[in-house]
Amino acid sequence: xxxxxxxxxxxxxxxxxxxxxxxxxxxxxxxxxxxxxxxxxxxxxxxxxxxxxxxxxxxxxxxxxxxxxxxxxxxxxxxxxxxxxxxxxxxxxxxxxxxxxxxxxxxxxxxxxxxxxxxxxxxxxxxxxxxxxxxxxxxxxxxxxxxxxxxxxxxxxxxxxxxxxxxxxxxxxxxxxxxxxxxxxxxxxxxxxxxxxxxxxxxx
Amino acid sequence: xxxxxxxxxxxxxxxxxxxxxxxxxxxxxxxxxxxxxxxxxxxxxxxxxxxxxxxxxxxxxxxxxxxxxxxxxxxxxxxxxxxxxxxxxxxxxxxxxxxxxxxxxxxxxxxxxxxxxxxxxxxxxxxxxxxxxxxxxxxxxxxxxxx
Numbered sequence: 001x002x003x004x005x006x007x008x009x010x011x012x013x014x015x016x017x018x019x020x021x022x023x024x025x026x027x028x029x030x031x032x033x034x035x036x037x038x039x040x041x042x043x044x045x046x047x048x049x050x051x052x053x054x055x056x057x058x059x060x061x062x063x064x065x066x067x068x069x070x071x072x073x074x075x076x077x078x079x080x081x082x083x084x085x086x087x088x089x090x091x092x093x094x095x096x097x098x099x100x101x102x103x104x105x106x107x108x109x110x111x112x113x114x115x116x117x118x119x120x121x122x123x124x125x126x127x128x129x130x131x132x133x134x135x136x137x138x139x140x141x142x143x144x145x146x147x148x149x150x151x152x153x154x155x156x157x158x159x160x161x162x163x164x165x166x167x168x169x170x171x172x173x174x175x176x177x178x179x180x181x182x183x184x185x186x187x188x189x190x191x192x193x194x195x196x197x198x199x200x201x202x203x204x
Numbered sequence: 205x206x207x208x209x210x211x212x213x214x215x216x217x218x219x220x221x222x223x224x225x226x227x228x229x230x231x232x233x234x235x236x237x238x239x240x241x242x243x244x245x246x247x248x249x250x251x252x253x254x255x256x257x258x259x260x261x262x263x264x265x266x267x268x269x270x271x272x273x274x275x276x277x278x279x280x281x282x283x284x285x286x287x288x289x290x291x292x293x294x295x296x297x298x299x300x301x302x303x304x305x306x307x308x309x310x311x312x313x314x315x316x317x318x319x320x321x322x323x324x325x326x327x328x329x330x331x332x333x334x335x336x337x338x339x340x341x342x343x344x345x346x347x348x349x350x351x
Contacts, residue, residue: 143343
């Protein structure tokens with residue numbers, strides 16, 4: 001039987017600074033060659049300072065490198081075509097004051113946004129005429145509608161996001177989590193196009 | 205003269221019906237884009253009741269239209285007003301949350317500032333901001349500056 005090595009690239013890996021990347025790190029490898037361990041340990045790429053915090057290794061160029069070392073061997077690449085390598089940086093702890101500032105920014109910003117929204121749709125007048133219809137009396141401030149309304153506003157947002165602080169209503173992801181995931185995928189797609197290391201070295 | 209009168213009536217019916225048709229479809233499209241109904245279905249796991257929800261939205265829209273044009277009044281206890289207000293609040297809250305969602309504000313903010321872990325607290329900032337802003341407006345703000 002023909003000797004063949006199958007390689008399935010991982011989607012994304014995280015490595016330490018100045019890590020020497022071997023085939024085994026970036027892919028799942030199997031095959032019917034006796035020296036499979038040796039193939040797994042082949043050096044692929046040395047992370048340097050220049051790589052900053054992210055690099056991409058392309059499957060095609062990986063094959064190119066492997067062919068140089070094992071010209072007689074057949075390789076089969078399955079799965080993703082690229083692997084994204086994330087270089088671990090020192091745990092950057094977000095500053096508590098920055099978080100506090102953003103918290104205030106979001107809080108005041110949404111307060112103003114909702115007030116502007118209420119003016120925009122003339123909610124005060126709608127509440128007044130609704131109150132007139134339901135009670136038969138003119139009211140300047142229909143607080144019986146408006147205070148529950150304000151509380152409901154918060155409840156509605158929490159329902160939408162599926163969270164009360166740490167507690168969640170069910171195990172399904174919330175729209176926000178899905179959105180974060182999609183955003184990460186878009187970022188990864190961008191990186192695959194713009195950070196291809198083996199490709200870069202060829203062009204230099 | 206009679207002929208002209210009939211023509212005007214028909215024109216009015218035609219214009220009214222046409223504008224209602226467009227506003228109605230716009231309203232449904234708006235709800236559909238924001239995905240509030242799917243979200244509620246997902247939370248309550250009640251896909252089978254979807255057609256009742258649709259009927260409810262249509263009935264609600266027609267009821268709202270009636271309420272905007274009527275000049276009559278009824279008398280109900282205050283607790284109904286409070287319940288009504290609460291329901292409106294939940295609905296608008298979901299609308300507001302969905303709008304934040306559509307605009308994609310969060311993922312970018314979180315990623316840029318490296319604060320994915322504090323996400324929930326920041327969400328709460330928005331929720332609390334909305335409640336406080338709303339209460340402030342109805343209780344204090346309208347008195348001083350809106351009369």
